[in-house]
Amino acid sequence: MIEKTVANATIRALYGGMLTPGRVAELMISAEEYFPTATVRRGNAARALRHGTPLQQLQISGLERDYDLVDYLALNRVTGLLVLKGGEIVREDYELGLTPSTRHASFSLAKSICSTLVGCALADGYLASLDQPLSDLLPELQHSAYADVSLRALLSMRTGIAWDETYTQPNSDRRRFLDAQLERQPGALLAVMASLQCRHPISKTFNYSTGETFLVGAVLEATTGRSLADYLSERLWQPLGMEHEARWWLESPSGAGMGGSGLSATLRDYGRFAQFILDGGMINGHRVVPENWFDEATQPQPDGMSYGYQWWLPSNDDVRHTGAFMGMGIFGQRMYINPKHQLVAVVLAARSKPSNSHIISDEAFFASLVDVCVR
Numbered sequence: 001m002i003e004k005t006v007a008n009a010t011i012r013a014l015y016g017g018m019l020t021p022g023r024v025a026e027l028m029i030s031a032e033e034y035f036p037t038a039t040v041r042r043g044n045a046a047r048a049l050r051h052g053t054p055l056q057q058l059q060i061s062g063l064e065r066d067y068d069l070v071d072y073l074a075l076n077r078v079t080g081l082l083v084l085k086g087g088e089i090v091r092e093d094y095e096l097g098l099t100p101s102t103r104h105a106s107f108s109l110a111k112s113i114c115s116t117l118v119g120c121a122l123a124d125g126y127l128a129s130l131d132q133p134l135s136d137l138l139p140e141l142q143h144s145a146y147a148d149v150s151l152r153a154l155l156s157m158r159t160g161i162a163w164d165e166t167y168t169q170p171n172s173d174r175r176r177f178l179d180a181q182l183e184r185q186p187g188a189l190l191a192v193m194a195s196l197q198c199r200h201p202i203s204k205t206f207n208y209s210t211g212e213t214f215l216v217g218a219v220l221e222a223t224t225g226r227s228l229a230d231y232l233s234e235r236l237w238q239p240l241g242m243e244h245e246a247r248w249w250l251e252s253p254s255g256a257g258m259g260g261s262g263l264s265a266t267l268r269d270y271g272r273f274a275q276f277i278l279d280g281g282m283i284n285g286h287r288v289v290p291e292n293w294f295d296e297a298t299q300p301q302p303d304g305m306s307y308g309y310q311w312w313l314p315s316n317d318d319v320r321h322t323g324a325f326m327g328m329g330i331f332g333q334r335m336y337i338n339p340k341h342q343l344v345a346v347v348l349a350a351r352s353k354p355s356n357s358h359i360i361s362d363e364a365f366f367a368s369l370v371d372v373c374v375r
Contacts, residue, residue, distance in 0.1 A: 007034045008182045015178060017168050017353035021077065024331065025096040025350035028079055031105035032247040032264045036184065038229035038257065040237050040246035040265075047241025049268060052088030058368045060360060067360050075359035076332060080104060080267040080348035085373045087275055087342075094267070096350055103247060103264040104348045107329030110248075110263040111213045113232065113273065115155060115297060115310035117220055119281065119289030120235045126223040130155065137219045144194040151219060153203050154212055155309040156301060160200035163209040167330060167354035177211050186255035189214055206305045210260035213310060217259020228257030239283045240276055242269045261329075267348060274335050274344040298325040314363050320370040321363065330354035336366045343373050 002010070011034055013019050014027055027034075060067040069091075073081065079098040083091040098104060106113075121127045130152035135142045137151065149159045166172040173196070180188040193211050200207075217228050224231050229248045237246065246269065249262025265273075276282075281289035297309035306313035312328050314321035327335035332349025345366055351357040 001036065002033050004184070010034065011178070011182065015167050015175065015354060016170070017357075021350070021352060024352060025077070025079060028105050028331065028348070028350045029097060029102050031262075032103060032249070035181070035258075035262065036250040036253045036255075037247040037262075037264075038227055038250055039233075040229045040248055040263075041233040042242045042245050043238035045241060046243040047272065049084070049271065050088045052085055052090045055083055055085075055091040055369075056372055058372045060364050060368045062364055062367075063361065072360050072365050076347075076362075076365075077350050077352070078332070078347055079350050080346070082267050082271040082344075082346045083369060083373075084271055084275055084278075084344040085342060087278075089271075090373070092267075098267070098348065100268065101244060101266060103244065103266055105329075105331075105333070106263045106265065106270070107261050107331060107333050108210065108213075109270070109327040109329040109333050109335055110259065110261050111210075111216075111310040112327035112335065113263060114213055114216050114220070114228070114259045116277070116281075116289065117228070117231055117235065118151070118155065118216065118309070119293040119297070120231070121220055121224055122293075123287070123289050124224075124235075127151070127219075134215070134219070138190075138215070138222055140190055141194055141215075145196055145198040146193065146215070149202055151216075152309075154215060154219075155297075156206070156307065157208055157212055158203045158206055158301065159209075159212060160198050160202045160205060161196045161207070161209070161212075162199040163196065163207055163211060165208050165210065174210055177214075181251055181258070184252045184255075186252045189251050189256065190218060206301065206303075206307060208307075213260030214256070214258060216310070217257050220259070221256060228259060235288060236273065236276070236283075237269075239288070240272050242272055244269055267346060270335065270346045270348075271344060274337055274346055277337050278339055278342065278344055314366070318363070318367055320367045324366070326366075332358060332362075334362050336362075336369075338366075338370060341370055341374055343369060345369055 135147040246265035324338040334347040
C-alpha cells in the first residue's frame with residue numbers, strides 16, 4: 001500500500017480533478033494500493049467468454065458532428081471497452097496501460113454490484129424485506145435521521161437526508177466523507193452518516209449520495225455476517241467463473257467495506273458480471289436473486305426520476321434504449337445493459353475530472369452500438 005501521506009495527497013488531487021491525464025490513467029489501475037483492501041476470491045476455474053462476429057465500424061450521430069469508434073476511444077479517454085452481443089465478445093479494446101489481467105477501479109459501478117448483493121441477501125433469507133427500517137438493521141443509526149428510513153428508500157436514494165455529492169468542492173459532504181476515509185479508522189464513516197440531518201420527507205426527493213451506498217454495504221455486512229468481499233466472492237465471483245481476483249477498499253484494515261466505491265476488477269470480469277445481469281440473475285440454471293429482481297431494481301421512480309436501486313436509466317427520448325439501464329462511475333466508468341437487444345457494454349476510462357469531462361455522450365455511443373448490433 002502507498003505511504004499514507006503520499007496516498008492522501010494523491011487521492012485528494014484525484015477527486016479534486018487536479019491530476020494530469022497520465023496520472024489519472026495510472027491511478028485507475030493502481031487505486032487498490034491507496035487504501036486497505038479485501039480480496040474478492042475467484043473460483044478454481046474461469047468461465048470462458050466466446051467470440052462472436054466482430055463489431056463493424058459504427059457512426060455516433062446526433063451530436064455537433066458525427067464521430068466513429070476511434071473518436072470515442074480517444075476523445076473520451078477510454079482505457080478499456082468490452083462489448084458482448086448474445087453473450088459473445090464482438091469488440092474488446094485495451095488502452096492507456098490497461099491489459100486483460102489488470103484490475104481497474106470501478107468507482108460507483110460498485111453501487112450496482114452492492115444493489116445486486118441486496119438481491120442475493122433477500123434470496124438467501126438474510127433480509128426479510130426492503131421495507132425494514134434501518135434502525136432494525138443497523139442499531140448504530142437508531143438515534144440518527146436514518147432511523148425510520150427503509151432499505152428501499154436507501155437503495156433508491158430517496159431518504160430525505162441532506163447530502164452534497166460535489167466531488168471537486170472540498171467542503172462538500174462527499175469530500176468530508178472522503179476525509180474520514182483517509183483517516184482509516186474503523187467506525188469513522190458510519191459516524192459521519194449518523195451525524196447528517198433530514199431535509200425532506202422520506203421517499204419524496206431523490207438525492208445522489210455515495211455515503212448512502214456505504215450504508216447499503218453496512219447493512220449487508222451486518223445481516224449476512226460476512227464482509228462485502230467475502231459475500232461477493234461466495235455468491236457471485238466464484239459461481240460466475242471470474243478469471244481474476246478483485247479488490248475492494250476497506251475504511252480501515254479491520255473496518256467496513258466501501259459499499260459505494262472502491263472495487264477494482266478486470267474488464268472481462270466486469271463483463272461477466274454484466275452478462276449475469278442480462279441473464280436475469282441466473283447462474284448455471286439456478287436463480288441467485290428473487291424472480292424479477294432486476295425488473296424492480298431498474299424501474300423509474302414514481303416522479304419519473306431515472307434511477308432505480310443503484311442503477312441509472314438512459315433517456316426515454318431514444319427508443320434504442322427502451323428497457324436498458326446502466327451502472328455509472330466517476331471518471332467515465334460505464335456498464336450498459338440492454339436486455340431487448342441482448343447487448344452489454346463495459347467502458348473503463350480515465351477522464352480528466354470526476355464528472356462531465358466527456359466529449360462524446362456515452363448514451364449516444366451506446367445507441368450507436370444498438371444500431372450496428374441489430375443489423
